[in-house]
Amino acid sequence: xxxxxxxxxxxxxxxxxxxxxxxxxxxxxxxxxxxxxxxxxxxxxxxxxxxxxxxxxxxxxxxxxxxxxxxxxxxxxxxxxxxxxxxxxxxxxxxxxxxxxxxxxxxxxxxxxxxxxxxxxxxxxxxxxxxxxxxxxxxxxxxxxxxxxxxxxxxxxxxxxxxxxxxxxxxxxxxxxxxxxxxxxxxxxxxxxxxxxxxxxxxxxxxxxxxxxxxxxxxxxxxxxxxxxxxxxxxxxxxxxxxxxxxxxxxxxxxxxxxxxxxxxxxxxxxxxxxxxxxxxxxxxxxxxxxxxxxxxxxxxxxxxxxx
Amino acid sequence: xxxxxxxxxxxxxxxxxxxxxxxxxxxxxxxxxxxxxxxxxxxxxxxxxxxxxxxxxxxxxxxxxxxxxxxxxxxxxxxxxxxxxxxxxxxxxxxxxxxxxxxxxxxxxxxxxxxxxxxxxxxxxxxxxxxxxxxxxxxxxxxxxxxxxxxxxxxxxxxxxxxxxxxxxxxxxxxxxxxxxxxxxxxxxxxxxxxxxxxxxxxxxxxxxxxxxxxxxxxxxxxxxxxxxxxxxxxxxxxxxxxxxxxxxxxxxxxxxxxxxxxxxxxxxxxxxxxxxxxxxxxxxxxxxxxxxxxxxxxxxxxxxxxxxxxxxxxxxxxxxxxxxxxxxxxxxxxxxx
Ligand SMILES: Cc1cc2nc3c(=O)[nH]c(=O)nc-3n(C[C@H](O)[C@H](O)[C@H](O)COP(=O)(O)OP(=O)(O)OC[C@H]3O[C@@H](n4cnc5c(N)ncnc54)[C@H](O)[C@@H]3O)c2cc1C
Ligand SMILES: Cc1cc2nc3c(=O)[nH]c(=O)nc-3n(C[C@H](O)[C@H](O)[C@H](O)COP(=O)(O)O)c2cc1C
Numbered sequence: 090x091x092x093x094x095x096x097x098x099x100x101x102x103x104x105x106x107x108x109x110x111x112x113x114x115x116x117x118x119x120x121x122x123x124x125x126x127x128x129x130x131x132x133x134x135x136x137x138x139x140x141x142x143x144x145x146x147x148x149x150x151x152x153x154x155x156x157x158x159x160x161x162x163x164x165x166x167x168x169x170x171x172x173x174x175x176x177x178x179x180x181x182x183x184x185x186x187x188x189x190x191x192x193x194x195x196x197x198x199x200x201x202x203x204x205x206x207x208x209x210x211x212x213x214x215x216x217x218x219x220x221x222x223x224x225x226x227x228x229x230x231x232x233x234x235x236x237x238x239x240x241x242x243x244x245x246x247x248x249x250x251x252x253x254x255x256x257x258x259x260x261x262x263x264x265x266x267x268x269x270x271x272x273x274x275x276x277x278x279x280x281x282x283x284x285x286x287x288x289x290x291x292x293x294x295x296x297x298x299x300x301x302x303x304x305x306x307x308x309x310x311x312x313x314x315x316x317x318x319x320x321x322x323x324x325x326x327x328x329x330x331x332x333x334x335x336x337x338x339x340x341x342x343x344x345x346x347x348x349x350x351x352x353x354x355x356x357x358x359x360x361x362x363x364x365x366x367x368x369x370x371x372x373x374x375x376x377x378x379x380x381x382x383x384x385x386x387x388x389x390x391x392x393x394x395x396x397x
Numbered sequence: 398x399x400x401x402x403x404x405x406x407x408x409x410x411x412x413x414x415x416x417x418x419x420x421x422x423x424x425x426x427x428x429x430x431x432x433x434x435x436x437x438x439x440x441x442x443x444x445x446x447x448x449x450x451x452x453x454x455x456x457x458x459x460x461x462x463x464x465x466x467x468x469x470x471x472x473x474x475x476x477x478x479x480x481x482x483x484x485x486x487x488x489x490x491x492x493x494x495x496x497x498x499x500x501x502x503x504x505x506x507x508x509x510x511x512x513x514x515x516x517x518x519x520x521x522x523x524x525x526x527x528x529x530x531x532x533x534x535x536x537x538x539x540x541x542x543x544x545x546x547x548x549x550x551x552x553x554x555x556x557x558x559x560x561x562x563x564x565x566x567x568x569x570x571x572x573x574x575x576x577x578x579x580x581x582x583x584x585x586x587x588x589x590x591x592x593x594x595x596x597x598x599x600x601x602x603x604x605x606x607x608x609x610x611x612x613x614x615x616x617x618x619x620x621x622x623x624x625x626x627x628x629x630x631x632x633x634x635x636x637x638x639x640x641x642x643x644x645x646x647x648x649x650x651x652x653x654x655x656x657x658x659x660x661x662x663x664x665x666x667x668x669x670x671x672x673x674x675x676x677x678x679x680x681x682x683x684x685x686x687x688x689x690x691x692x693x694x695x696x697x698x699x700x701x702x703x704x705x706x707x708x709x710x711x712x713x714x715x716x717x718x719x720x721x722x723x724x725x726x727x728x729x730x731x732x733x734x735x
Pocket of ligand 1: 145184489
């Protein structure tokens with residue numbers, strides 16, 4: 090379906106996804122997850138077969154000029170039919186033009202998608218304790234991350250994949266423990282708690298208003314774990330920028346390897362427009378940074394590389 | 398899954414097959430000329446569908462979506478003499494049926510372009526048009542001299558129209574400076590020269606005439622319209638740099654107006670650009686007076702569109718009984734025209 094354009098003579102820059110595809114696909118399911126928050130299921134086997142946790146795809150409403158551009162959404166999970174990947178789920182919160190329109194979509198609706206895009210989270214980096222820190226809708230990448238880390242599901246191309254441009258996903262570490270720290274504004278915004286109920290995943294909640302879990306920011310759960318002698322060996326984080334900045338600092342202070350997934354607004358998702366840039370450190374000096382495209386060099390960056 | 402949204406589900410027409418060909422007596426040296434071939438001054442293109450600078454990256458980004466050899470040509474992102482970090486984000490914001498951007502010519506400079514991108518771009522099997530911007534006329538000339546070492550380049554497009562950088566001088570709003578930059582570049586290299594003009598002027602025809610008189614092979618009309626998005630609650634512009642340039646379907650009537658005004662008053666080939674997103678849009682630009690078109694913002698949300706338009710253009714011309722693109726260019730009739 091996607092045209093992988095020829096041969097070895099083409100150099101692939103890191104991050105570019107040479108076999109991304111663009112397709113018109115059907116909405117298969119649409120259901121509420123929490124307040125203003127929904128899960129959409131799209132039938133799209135080619136995308137489902139390749140996408141890995143932390144990667145994203147663009148979604149667009151066909152045949153209109155407003156909203157005009159696609160919008161990026163992270164993979165929530167891949168679903169199977171007859172034992173093979175058949176499509177993708179994503180979770181979204183209604184904030185603006187496209188997400189408002191999307192909330193009216195029903196099964197059978199045709200939508201445009203292109204992906205898989207971006208680098209995704211690295212395969213689990215530790216055999217020890219992996220902690221996932223999610224703020225608000227930033228929780229969406231972590232269902233697939235947790236399932237992969239716990240060995241409950243494989244994502245991406247099989248290691249023996251031989252399609253040109255295919256990058257197999259090789260899993261070398263199996264974390265002994267996976268913990269999700271998940272914070273939201275209030276109880277009714279906590280989404281997908283049933284999905285996260287899986288063997289081996291420990292879920293710790295916080296809300297800004299104290300209506301569920303710990304009263305306060307999710308970063309407090311991270312600090313509590315570290316200071317309570319339950320130090321993670323690696324942290325993956327996604328959420329609003331101030332929260333990610335805080336997590337970066339906490340992990341740096343305690344020398345914990347950390348990866349952050351950015352939610353920079355994007356126009357194309359595949360590197361053509363240069364709008365989703367973020368400051369990435371190039372050396373040790375305070376001004377030693379350059380703007381890099383979140384869509385192709387991210388959205389996941391080692392925390393120490395980012396200049397907030 | 399159904400067919401990709403950007404691929405016509407009808408069987409593809411082979412453009413060559415539509416033109417009956419005699420068995421050649423001699424070996425073919427040049428590829429057979431189809432009805433789609435166009436000529437812009439000294440620049441020959443296999444077809445008139447190009448992709449606009451700044452909307453196609455350095456082509457690599459598009460490799461999953463486009464077979465480059467099907468396009469009339471590729472125009473990579475503007476290159477400047479030295480590296481530029483570009484403007485602070487947010488660099489784009491969507492507006493009604495449009496996109497406001499202020500990228501700020503983020504690029505690694507001419508030498509890095511030559512080292513990192515030129516090789517790849519030279520192998521795409523389509524015309525490579527390098528878009529350059531300098532802060533002074535000398536910088537434009539020096540870039541042309543350096544690029545003249547690379548004969549695989551088909552043409553230069555001069556970006557004298559970017560609304561998002563304060564280059565000191567806005568060449569494209571002054572007919573005298575426009576003429577000077579065009580003639581200096583023309584004499585500094587052997588390439589055909591396209592002058593890309595800004596619509597943010599009182600009379601674009603006057604600027605186009607200056608470019609044509611100075612020897613431009615064609616004028617590219619238009620770059621983005623200066624605009625502003627306001628976050629009124631924060632009392633701040635939405636874009637990090639403040640003002641931006643508007644593109645996309647919202648500007649199509651404005652771009653068509655510019656093309657038509659120049660076509661009716663200046664004798665110079667026109668490359669039309671602004672909001673093109675369908676074959677009807679392409680036909681409108683051709684009829685209004687453009688000899689070729691560039692696809693811009695639409696690449697972002699319909700990444701295979703440009704390639705598909707080549708096929709659709711061939712079919713549309715056939716449908717109109719045209720044996721060449723030039724038969725339809727500038728056929729727009731105003732009330733009162735003969
Ligand atoms: C890699 C990635 C993955 C993502 N995954 C998810 C996900 O799984 N689920 C999810 O719900 N969301 C996700 N997002 C965020 C999601 O893309 C946005 O919420 C979505 O684009 C909103 O679209 P909209 O048309 O509804 O909103 P819009 O109408 O586009 O705008 C929404 C709000 O953002 C503001 N805004 C728009 N553009 C800008 C800008 N350039 N700068 C500052 N403010 C701006 C608007 O003023 C408005 O308040 C992800 C983003 C990225 C980059
Ligand atoms: C994000 C973005 C970046 C652009 N960058 C450049 C550029 O570097 N050089 C240039 O000459 N034009 C640039 N343009 C202008 C386009 O090439 C084109 O002239 C304009 O967008 C109008 O066409 P459209 O409406 O089809 O996009 C840019 C446009 C956009 C949207």
